[in-house]
Amino acid sequence: MQEIEIADLRKITEIIQSSHDYDFTNYAMSSFKRRIQRVIELYKLSSVDALVKRLEADQNFFKEFLSEITVNVTEMFRDPTFWRELRDDIIPNILLNNDTFSIWHAGCSSGEEVFSIAILLKEMGILDRVKIVATDIDHVILYRARQGMYSMKNMELNGKNYIQFQGKSSLTDYYREEGGKAIMNKDLVENVEFREHNLVIGDPFSKFDLVLCRNVMIYFNQTLQNQVLKLFHASMHKYAYLAIGAKESLIWCEIANKFIVVNNEEKIYKKIKD
């Protein structure tokens, strides 16, 4: 296949914007390009122009495209030390001043991390005191998150992570196996509201005590990262916490001075200024 050039990417983002009202112009070029390449191969399209045509004409194709273009790879308790830090320090701190609190899980993908946080809260005995809103741009993946059904193949890794997280029981206590699938206990996510939300154009819709957004902003360029950080800032109570992925950083962002680093290893920040 021909090398995809920047001009091609521009054509694609323009058509997405004009025909479907989604804006991918500020996604990180290197990964966006690979996703486009992947879609072209997956749908056996002959060229970028063929993709552009299809995007223009076919509303249903766009839905699939949106779902393929986003990277949904996730795990339960990825970076177990992060989840330990949440359980042992961050959440106890939130509880000092609040009986109940709220969590925004932005870019929740297929929900593995939503179940992680739910299990964590349940083991702390406070699951019913926490309101969780889990959002993603990709409605297909949100459907899977709501289903809470994962291939048993993945549960091996999830289970290993859970052991390193040093949970109170065994991950197997939280699901039953059926036809090669792990079906998660539904009561874990009873209080979770799953909803579609696009970080690029989304407005703040509430205020939270903890925002989790791990491995989402790596797909954005710095312009968009700055913008999304402002959205998070506006969506957080003063002294609320924000957690991003292990290899991300906020320190260079325009409004970094409105946050302090609580834990640099696990990339947890606290809002200190409105």
Place this chain on the structure above:
Amino acid sequence: MNQEHLHSQYKAIVIGGSAGSFQVISAILQALPEKFPIPIIMCLHRLKHVRTGFVEALNIKSAKVIEEPEDKESIRRGGIYLAPANYHLAVELGNTFTMSTEEMVNNSRPAIDITFQTAAYVFRNKLIGVLLSGANKDGAIGMKYIHERGGITLIQDPAECLIDTMPKAALDITSVDYTYKTNQIINFLLTLHKQYVA
């Protein structure tokens, strides 16, 4: 060494290998002068779920500081970077890094092909690609791409490799400028360095 190759101003050196290349990598890093100016970006296969230890072990052996970059960090002159566990490491236009948690490539995350291809895209003929000993074919396509974009390709001599699948896979699909043993790789870099100081 080709004189033309020697006189180019390189923007980066990318090095790929498996965890078994640790010895070679540390020998190279140990031999590098502290002021070696060309950024070095390493993508080595490693355990996906062991986040710490690798970069620390490399640092013990080297006078230079080796770091795992963060997302959107700028690539600095003289910087030495290692792809972190469980993330792909890509070079972005504007001379920064981008992380990604995409699917594994060649059964690997980080994948050498991704680091090499994105570096070649950004640095074109100002890039040197080095592929060391390793057990699968990750990196071969990356080397091909580096060659096509006018960069230099160098492999560790398969005769010296513990497992030679990786460099041989590159030889199979692309033209390789240099086939070197570890000490020759080191000499190559030292010769380059003299050129920069001069």
